[in-house]
Amino acid sequence: xxxxxxxxxxxxxxxxxxxxxxxxxxxxxxxxxxxxxxxxxxxxxxxxxxxxxxxxxxxxxxxxxxx
Numbered sequence: 001x002x003x004x005x006x007x008x009x010x011x012x013x014x015x016x017x018x019x020x021x022x023x024x025x026x027x028x029x030x031x032x033x034x035x036x037x038x039x040x041x042x043x044x045x046x047x048x049x050x051x052x053x054x055x056x057x058x059x060x061x062x063x064x065x066x067x
Contacts, residue, residue, distance in 0.1 A: 003043060010034060 010033050014026060021029070037043060 006037070006043075007034060010037075 007030070010030050011026070014021065014029050014033070018026075018029075
Protein backbone atom coordinates (compact mmCIF):
# COMPACT_ATOMS: atom_id res chain seq x y z
CA UNK A 1 0.00 0.00 0.00
CA UNK A 2 2.83 2.37 0.83
CA UNK A 3 4.32 2.08 -2.65
CA UNK A 4 0.99 2.88 -4.30
CA UNK A 5 0.63 6.01 -2.19
CA UNK A 6 4.17 7.05 -3.09
CA UNK A 7 3.35 6.57 -6.76
CA UNK A 8 0.21 8.67 -6.41
CA UNK A 9 2.25 11.36 -4.71
CA UNK A 10 4.71 11.36 -7.60
CA UNK A 11 1.85 11.76 -10.06
CA UNK A 12 0.14 14.53 -8.11
CA UNK A 13 3.39 16.42 -7.67
CA UNK A 14 4.12 16.32 -11.40
CA UNK A 15 0.55 17.39 -12.21
CA UNK A 16 0.77 20.30 -9.78
CA UNK A 17 3.99 21.54 -11.34
CA UNK A 18 2.88 20.90 -14.94
CA UNK A 19 -0.94 20.91 -15.12
CA UNK A 20 -0.97 20.86 -18.93
CA UNK A 21 1.33 17.85 -19.25
CA UNK A 22 0.19 15.20 -21.72
CA UNK A 23 -0.73 11.75 -20.52
CA UNK A 24 2.24 10.22 -22.35
CA UNK A 25 4.66 12.74 -20.89
CA UNK A 26 3.17 12.27 -17.41
CA UNK A 27 3.65 8.53 -17.70
CA UNK A 28 7.24 8.95 -18.87
CA UNK A 29 8.13 11.48 -16.17
CA UNK A 30 6.46 9.45 -13.45
CA UNK A 31 8.29 6.29 -14.48
CA UNK A 32 11.60 8.14 -14.44
CA UNK A 33 11.02 9.54 -10.95
CA UNK A 34 9.83 6.12 -9.69
CA UNK A 35 12.94 4.43 -11.09
CA UNK A 36 15.21 6.98 -9.42
CA UNK A 37 13.45 6.59 -6.08
CA UNK A 38 13.54 2.81 -6.29
CA UNK A 39 17.30 2.87 -6.75
CA UNK A 40 17.80 5.36 -3.92
CA UNK A 41 15.46 3.63 -1.46
CA UNK A 42 15.54 0.00 -2.61
CA UNK A 43 11.86 -0.16 -3.54
CA UNK A 44 11.08 -3.44 -5.29
CA UNK A 45 7.28 -3.56 -5.16
CA UNK A 46 5.62 -4.21 -8.55
CA UNK A 47 2.83 -1.73 -7.84
CA UNK A 48 5.41 1.04 -7.63
CA UNK A 49 6.09 0.55 -11.34
CA UNK A 50 2.53 -0.24 -12.42
CA UNK A 51 1.55 2.05 -15.30
CA UNK A 52 -2.15 1.31 -14.89
CA UNK A 53 -2.18 2.87 -11.42
CA UNK A 54 -0.64 6.02 -12.85
CA UNK A 55 -3.22 6.23 -15.62
CA UNK A 56 -6.03 5.58 -13.17
CA UNK A 57 -4.98 8.55 -11.02
CA UNK A 58 -4.59 10.83 -14.03
CA UNK A 59 -8.04 9.90 -15.37
CA UNK A 60 -9.63 10.53 -11.98
CA UNK A 61 -8.05 13.99 -11.80
CA UNK A 62 -9.12 14.78 -15.36
CA UNK A 63 -12.72 13.80 -14.61
CA UNK A 64 -12.76 15.86 -11.44
CA UNK A 65 -11.01 18.68 -13.32
CA UNK A 66 -8.57 19.09 -10.47
CA UNK A 67 -5.64 19.61 -12.84
